[in-house]
Amino acid sequence: MDAAPIPLADIEAAERRLAGHAVTTPLLESRDLSRRAGGRVLVKPEVLQRTGSFKFRGAFNKLSSLAGPERRNGVVAFSSGNHGQAVAAAAAELGMPAVIVMPQDAPAVKIERTRAFGAEIVLFDRHTDDRAAMARGLAEARQAVLVPPFDDPMIMAGQGTIGSELARQARQLDAGLDHVLTPCGGGGLIAGVASALHALSPPTRVTAVEPAGFDDTGRSLVAGERLTNPSLAGSICDALLSPTPGALTFPINHRLLAGGLAVSDEEVRAAMAYAFAELRLVVEPGGAVALAAVLTGRFRAEGATTALVLSGGNVDPALYAATIAGR
Structure with a gap:
């Protein structure tokens, strides 16, 4: 069942290919978010990446x-x-x-x-x-x-550069990473991030966050086998609606992940509004699930240092306007 992580050498090779092409996104700290969470919370805004997402x-x-x-x-x-x-x-x-x-x-x-x-x-x-x-x-x-969206070693290695950046940036902030929360669809992003942190920050626990009703990775981690979602539509988190965990990503995630959480669309909307008001970041629904998990308390961040990946910012303008207006 379990598979070896993406090799750190492959992630480092991806970093060299991406140099001068991809954005090295910052690791931000919000006092308000940390206060709400009762711990130190850092944010990795891949909304600032080229094309508006980690992809x-x-x-x-x-x-x-x-x-x-x-x-x-x-x-x-x-x-x-x-x-x-x-x-x-x-x-x-x-x-x-x-x-x-x-x-x-x-x-x-x-x-x-x-x-x-x-x-x-x-x-x-x-x-x-x-x-x-x-x-x-x-x-x-x-x-x-x-070119599949997640089930490919080269794709996973590229996404793993987020994890290697996180590890370096956290050290620069003198922040020992206890937890990293990452949005999860097919599992390529979190497989790459978890692989990098497995090599560079072994104590860090990595948790998947998915939309409620589409938590195939979380349920699969518990079951020990790949499960499917009952539907392919029905959530505003369109970027995360994969039918089932990847054949290549799941064995890595089963080995490396601490578990999975699910958040509702309403909780995601609240997180998007919070990101706009407090972080000054435009985050799409699927990109906001990790933030929603902390804001709702579904993930307990008290007394720990937690990093959140905000994976994308490509949101429909009408949906976004209604969301930040509270409608």
């Missing part, structure tokens, strides 16, 4: 490793938005063609921005279509490389 790290690491015919024929990806934007942006920078398979009900801002990077968009119905099968078919027809 650029994994996408660029994967695409920049391609050469020859693979680079000429380009890539195909399937995504609710953030992975698609990241692959499209990385492909544009590297001069590669890209096709992105996206759900019809993805936030319009994500579809528009993905198209703006020059990618071809193919839409699917998340209720009836098999997005992975569609993407595989397109990749085979075009002899292109399929």
Whole structure:
């Protein structure tokens, strides 16, 4: 069942590829958030990353490793938005063609921005279509490389650079990391982060946070096997609605994670509003789940040092306006 973590050497190689391309996001400290939590709380705002989410790290690491015919024929990806934007942006920078398979009900801002990077968009119905099968078919027809959103060692290594940055930045702040909370969809982000911290900060406990009703990783950790979500839609956290934990990510996460938590859409909305009012950060629903877990007390942070990953900021403007207005 369990698998070895992503090697630190692979994460360090990803850091070298990303140098000069990705943003080294800061590690911020909020006195108000720490006061509310009763412990020291640090925030890693991947909302400031290129394309507005952590996904650029994994996408660029994967695409920049391609050469020859693979680079000429380009890539195909399937995504609710953030992975698609990241692959499209990385492909544009590297001069590669890209096709992105996206759900019809993805936030319009994500579809528009993905198209703006020059990618071809193919839409699917998340209720009836098999997005992975569609993407595989397109990749085979075009002899292109399929770039999955999480179930790929190069993707996980790229996301792992968040963990290595966290470890270094926490040392600079003289903060021994007791806990790290990370949003979790398919598990690539948290597998990479947990792998880096396993090597660089072994005492740190890493916890997955998911939307209520879509906590497949949390339930799978308890069951010891990959479980599925009963639905693929029904939460505002569109970035985290994967059907099941990844075949490659779950064995790593089963070995490394301390557990999983789930938060409701209303708790996520409150966290988004808090991030705007107190942290001055625009955070999308899926990116706010770890913050919601602390604000609600579902994760008890008293007397500890806890870092939260805010994974993305690509939110539908109408949803965001209503959220921060309290409607």
